[in-house]
Amino acid sequence: MSHHLPIFEGHHLPVAGSSSEPLYAIGGRFESPDALVNATQALSKAGFSCYESYTPYPLHGLPQVMGLPKSILSLLVFGGGVSAVLIALSMELIPTGIIYPLIVDGKPTDLSALPQFIPIVVALTLMISAITAVAGMILLGGMPRLNNPIFAWDLFQSGASRSFFIAVESHDPKFTTASVTELLHDLGAVDVTAIHQEPKDPE
Amino acid sequence: MSTLTTNAEAVTNAPDLEVLARPPQVLNNRNPHWVTGAVCSIVEGRTPLWWWIGFAISATFAGIGGACILYMIVTGVGVWGSNSPCFWAWDITNFIFWVSMAHAGSMISALLFLTRQKWSISIARVSEAMTVFAIMCAGVYPAIHIGRVWFVWFLFPVPNSYGMWPNFSSPLLWDVFAVTSYLTVSSLFWFAGMIPDLSVLRDRATTKIRKFCYGLFSLGWLGTARQWRHYEMMYVLLAGITSVLVVTVTTIVSSDCATSVVPGWHATIFPFYFMVGAVYSGSAAILTLLIPLRLAYPQLKDLITPSQLDKVCKLLLLMGSCVAYVYVIEIFNAWYSGNAFEKGAFWERFHGIAAWYPITCLSINLIVPQLFWFKKVRHCLPLVFVLAILCNVGMWFERFMIVTTSLIHDFLPSSWHDFHASIVDILTATGTVGIFFTLFLLFIRFVPVINMSELKAVLPGSQPDHPTGGEGH
Numbered sequence: 001m002s003h004h005l006p007i008f009e010g011h012h013l014p015v016a017g018s019s020s021e022p023l024y025a026i027g028g029r030f031e032s033p034d035a036l037v038n039a040t041q042a043l044s045k046a047g048f049s050c051y052e053s054y055t056p057y058p059l060h061g062l063p064q065v066m067g068l069p070k071s072i073l074s075l076l077v078f079g080g081g082v083s084a085v086l087i088a089l090s091m092e093l094i095p096t097g098i099i100y101p102l103i104v105d106g107k108p109t110d111l112s113a114l115p116q117f118i119p120i121v122v123a124l125t126l127m128i129s130a131i132t133a134v135a136g137m138i139l140l141g142g143m144p145r146l147n148n149p150i151f152a153w154d155l156f157q158s159g160a161s162r163s164f165f166i167a168v169e170s171h172d173p174k175f176t177t178a179s180v181t182e183l184l185h186d187l188g189a190v191d192v193t194a195i196h197q198e199p200k201d202p203e
Numbered sequence: 204m205s206t207l208t209t210n211a212e213a214v215t216n217a218p219d220l221e222v223l224a225r226p227p228q229v230l231n232n233r234n235p236h237w238v239t240g241a242v243c244s245i246v247e248g249r250t251p252l253w254w255w256i257g258f259a260i261s262a263t264f265a266g267i268g269g270a271c272i273l274y275m276i277v278t279g280v281g282v283w284g285s286n287s288p289c290f291w292a293w294d295i296t297n298f299i300f301w302v303s304m305a306h307a308g309s310m311i312s313a314l315l316f317l318t319r320q321k322w323s324i325s326i327a328r329v330s331e332a333m334t335v336f337a338i339m340c341a342g343v344y345p346a347i348h349i350g351r352v353w354f355v356w357f358l359f360p361v362p363n364s365y366g367m368w369p370n371f372s373s374p375l376l377w378d379v380f381a382v383t384s385y386l387t388v389s390s391l392f393w394f395a396g397m398i399p400d401l402s403v404l405r406d407r408a409t410t411k412i413r414k415f416c417y418g419l420f421s422l423g424w425l426g427t428a429r430q431w432r433h434y435e436m437m438y439v440l441l442a443g444i445t446s447v448l449v450v451t452v453t454t455i456v457s458s459d460c461a462t463s464v465v466p467g468w469h470a471t472i473f474p475f476y477f478m479v480g481a482v483y484s485g486s487a488a489i490l491t492l493l494i495p496l497r498l499a500y501p502q503l504k505d506l507i508t509p510s511q512l513d514k515v516c517k518l519l520l521l522m523g524s525c526v527a528y529v530y531v532i533e534i535f536n537a538w539y540s541g542n543a544f545e546k547g548a549f550w551e552r553f554h555g556i557a558a559w560y561p562i563t564c565l566s567i568n569l570i571v572p573q574l575f576w577f578k579k580v581r582h583c584l585p586l587v588f589v590l591a592i593l594c595n596v597g598m599w600f601e602r603f604m605i606v607t608t609s610l611i612h613d614f615l616p617s618s619w620h621d622f623h624a625s626i627v628d629i630l631t632a633t634g635t636v637g638i639f640f641t642l643f644l645l646f647i648r649f650v651p652v653i654n655m656s657e658l659k660a661v662l663p664g665s666q667p668d669h670p671t672g673g674e675g676h
Contacts (some may be wrong), residue, residue: 037667056235056403057660058431059667066428069437091360095368103368116372119455121381126451127384130444134391137437138422145423154207157406176251 013181014193016153020051021197024149025051026154026180027167028189033059036164041065043168046183050172052163054156073136080132081125088124092117152198155191167195228321228661233505234660240398241502242651243407253643261640266461268634271627272347280350284625289610293628294348295459296603297635301341302382302456303477303602304595306449307485307518308334309389312396313445316438321661322514325506328654329496330489331393336642338386338487340635345382359465367548374458381455385448392441392638398424399434399656405521424574453477460605466548467609468544470536476529483522487594488517492643494588506653509582517582519594523572526601530565544614551612552604556621561604567597 016027030036033055040053044066053062096102096109096117107113138144150156156165166189168180178196184192208370229238275282285292308330316321323330346355358379362368387519401421408414424430454474461473470476493512497503537549552561571593574580582589607622659665 008530017373020313029612033665033667052425052427052429054426055428055431056239056426057399057656057665058435059428059660062428063432068429070434073433075438075442077440092371095360096371100367100370104370104372107372113372117449119374119377119458120371122447122451123377123380123384123455126448127387130384130388130391130441131340133437133440133444135393137395140433141424141427143422143424145431146418148423148425150425201566 007165008202009043013177014191015194016155016193018152019194019196019198021199023177024152024171024195024197025167025169026098027150027153027165027195028184028187028192029155030164030166030189033164035188036064036166037065039166039184042187043166043183047174048168048177052150052167052169054150054167070174071140073133073140074201076136077129077133081129084128085121086127088121089117092120092122099118119171149197151197153193153195154192208524226508227324228324228658229438230505230508233666235662238659239403239655240661241506241655242655243404244502245500245648245652246404247407247409250648251499256649258379258641258644260311260646261637264637265641266634266637268417268631268637271631271634272343272434275627275631280348282625282627284628285622285625286622288613288620289622290608290623291348291606291610292480292496293624293632294344294602296599296606297632298344298348299342299456299477299602299606300599301337301344301635301639302324302385303453303481303598304488305334305337305341305385305389306453306478306481307483307489307490308332308337308484309392309445309449310482311489311515311518313442314449316442317446322511324657324661325653326489326493326511326515327510327657328393328396328650328652329492330459330485330644331389331396332643332650332652333485333488333492334389335386335393336639336646337485338382340639342382342386343369343631343635343638356404360364374455375463377455381452385452385653388441388445388448390433392445394563395434395437395441396654396657397424397650400651400654402426404651449482450478453481460609464546465609465613466542467552467612468652470533472529472532472536474554476526476533478631479522479525479529480598483519483526483568484595484598486519486522487591488596490515490519491595492589494584494591496647497584505655506658509584512584512587513578513581514577516587517593518577520572523594524567524576525577527569527572530569548609548612552608555608557608557611560600561608564597564600568601571597 028039030039036053036055037059038049040062043051053061053066055058093109093111098182101109103109107116153167166184167177168184181192181194235242283293285294311323311330312327312334316327345358346352349357351354357363358369358376360369360371398421401417402424405414405417405421408417413445454477457473457477460468461470463469467672490512493507494516497507534549537545540546574590580590611622612619
């Protein structure tokens, strides 16, 4: 799929995807987690903003290096949990206390009998919080997305489970093919590749 | 001279570093690449013959169980052995047995994750799978034991044709919510933990169908720093939520019995009783699954180490001892309460017509876990396997003892009546075992059995040298 362009800035710059399609990013592979973190730090210091670091497992400290804030997921889940408490309480108290008071053993059906309504509140709170957590992680992480331009890079496909990658996207304001290629090489990247988008289906 | 003595003392008192060192997470210094290959080879290799044989057997049992359920639905609950006064028998026994078994899985994957017990990483995926499948088996019963299955929607929070809503103060309705939320949360925890590993299978896939299926279920996971940031937060949150469930679900299930006035059930120790029994039987179930799995796939021997199995055995010992404590305190309380019915229930339990199952239960659960005090026993895996199966049998008898012996001896001697299981009871129960193993075999064939991304993250040398000075740890 990939073929080599002539010598470019002193290096070979292989092309992935279809070179007639627009350039998506320039990617590089790193051999070790340390090399990736150092490179990410350098890119961040150089003022790049549209780049991604791909790792097969979470690297401690990488989000901080990229200047990413703490995930807002915990806040979302807190919101989910609070609304679950309100949903569960109204689901129980409105029918039992107002719509059709169901008096069993002469027990009260209003807030004075709160303890008997708590188990369902607990169960629903846990369930809705968990759904919020997973749905939030999926949506905040830009998923579900079945295709991605980075898939055009066959090296990424074959090495994602063991290698570390950085792809600097072409819409970054500081992006020029020459400077990014040079920078990635200087940072110790191997297999620096120009990733073009894949040709669209003939249909 | 004195300095010399001090030095010599310091040397002799120095801790033995080899003893203190944590046992390695992965044996033989395997690298991350090897871990990926070893785990993926199970899914990518040819289906072994034993898998087909096991699948055929368990699917047959599951099919027979399904046929029995269908027969029960079209005929009525009379095909079961349940009758006055023992209206709850094998159905509720099996429900409690399965839902309890699930708990050790949640405990190992969630509670031990939160407490940073890294040894549990390799066995967490199998434990979670065990949890999800056990809840599914438990879920078979609540729906069918109501008899007229087409009225199952009475359990949902909607008004019936008389405008009446379900009784939200009833423990039986609490059960519905507890089990539903348990199944939902543990399935989500299991699936969400699997997304990065499924993307590895997607990238390694060689056929178009595989690539499509794993691509679909990995949701387009790329492993970017932005994704991992949210993912790690989600994992901690889900682990926290699941840890709460370890305590709440059995507590609610135990309320089914404890809130009634039946002697032998009406006890405040029941939530604790059910919970320790749950983790005890679940630890035994995990051992029952892990030991043959290691045997079937020898490459897993470096990942699921004897030291990890040893720790599960210790968990089983701890919980087994708690169970033994509850047995003793229950009998003591019956005597100490001075309540004639309570005393009578326990007297009858061990002397009556049905004394053989409490005695089976007690003799297994009091003796077998105590064997795990011995290191030699914990390290002899074939023996551990046999003992773990015995523990599960013992726990089934415990659930059966709690449910039936209390019911068959209630307040009026004239209504005492023994319980006899029917063939449909037995085949439905073996059917759920069939369902469990069918699902488990499908799991090991199609999904990575070890959480590769989490395991690789804790291997030596896998993390950078803290560029932010250890911030966020």
